[in-house]
Amino acid sequence: MSVVTILGIEMRSGTNYLHDLIVKHPQCSGARGIWEDFVLADLQYVSKYFSVLETFWQKFPFDRKNIDKSKEAFGGVLIDLLKCQSTEKQEFSYLVTKTPSFVGIEKAPEFFPNSKFLLLIRDGRSVAYSLEKSFNVNYFDALERWRESARKLIEFMESHEAFFRQQCFLVKYEDIFLDSQAQLSDIFRFLCLDPDECNFSEIEALEVRGSSDLRAANQQIDWKKVKRTQDFNPIGRFKAWPKWKQAYADFYCRDELKQFGYPLEAEIGGWLPTPLVSGLHVIERLNPKKLQVRMKKWLKAQLIDR
Template identity: 25%
Template sequence: MQQQVFIGGCDRSGTTFSGSLLGGHSSCLCTPESQFKTDVLRRGLEDGDKQLEYIIKHWRFKIWGVKLKNSQALNYDEVINDIVSEYASLVDKKNFNIWVDHTPNNIQNLCLLNQKFPNSKFIHIIRDGRAVAASVIPLDWGPNTIEEAAHFWNEKVSFGLAAEKFFGSDKLLTVHYENIVANPEKVLKKICNFLNIDFQYNMLSGNGFKLPSYTNTQHRLIGSKPSTKRINSWEQNLSKDEIAMFENISKDLLSYLGYRQKKYYYIPSRKDRLFSYCKKVSRSFLNRYRRKKRINNSLKGAESHSENNN
């Protein structure tokens, strides 16, 4: 593995979609989300054996379906290399030069990643926050209300904008999701130029990543070609009141990033606020159950798949 590309951004901004496009390149291997790679570092584990032990027990690693049978890794670099190499064998893409990681929280860990992978490059994906809210609220994790979604988006995007200022354009490329969808060839050529690789038309197919079963439902569009229908679907999925609430919280950041606002007028009543709070609490409890069930089902599926490959 000669180079690492870390794609990051606010969750539901298109990091997986972008990874699937890049993964279509013959030189690129796109792997599942790997929160464990930074979790283990923040645990302060220095010994390779302890790092490997922690990662193997991490549920995010388990859904990769990879078995590290004979790893002799002595340090962090070797542990990660072994994991990525085993995954490459699993998906039959051994002749790759670039590891593409699309974990959303990469954007909050860029300094840490840069320390461990000094030759890596970063891509920050930005998407209209209202589209992010419409996408994330129905899921079994993340913000449960429009207000939470607005603050969630503000925080994550701000990390990326600060990182862009810190690292500079040679190290970090910012890409808007809407531009990828509207003109994928142009944007992919820009990304390829940033990575010093040739553009390949196969990248446009969007099938450069094999989804773990854990994310099949929430990433059901992965594997299909970019469609402009995705850009403004939030307008049908959010109510006027929800749009107004989001814009009231995030209007400045939306403006800075070039997103036009609807400017609907809405002042929540006490009743509205009480309803929002009750919805937040009830969804929080329900989502814990839904997410736990989904993770357990995915782990069983990954174990079954791994056994069939052995």
């Protein structure tokens, strides 16, 4: 049995949906225990530990390759822990796990050099809209979280090009929703599985979990399966935003949206001068609470790098 890990760009990016689609293949199974594992999230501390050991051991006759093997072995222990969970099926090839975050993704080649990763992205404006509606996340914070994660993915794709090309498969939520069969077939082939073994008729009737639109009125988000309505469409909901929100999102996330092929919806110059949007951005960035958060992140990074 192998493990395939779904990493989502952020919460509300569709990791539940992609997971439920993939486990429809008879050779893929979900876990009944740890629903979101976050095994990559804090591996920088483990990596730092190995770096310190290497520094201490340099004065001895020591093969540097043993450190790399130790990291891979540590990753293997984590995989074994995931495999210890009870599963939805008895016989299968892949255990499907997921995490709605790219934090720690740069450590994947070190600790999981032979594992498969499905990297799920979604339009940052849709993610921000859903975070705001579902969990009352501040609009500006939601956009910042998505942009930071998008930049992390772009950096990972550039700095680990070979690993990304061989061990990772980039999935767009919009593509998987609009043409599930074609996208899933590509994913199954990436996993060396036969797409014809999957009953795609079941996928067309797949129920939805965690949708902010399909939850009962005045209730919090839950992850119980809900039958989708005929007009269910999670793409482009952010177009219900007022124009200033659309314009700011396009301005703030412009480069990252373009990088992943998402068209800009709001033409700033058509109704709101660019300097005003820029000014809104500056005011938001100078928010004392935001400055404090960024300072804490910077200090944490310095401590890890020491």
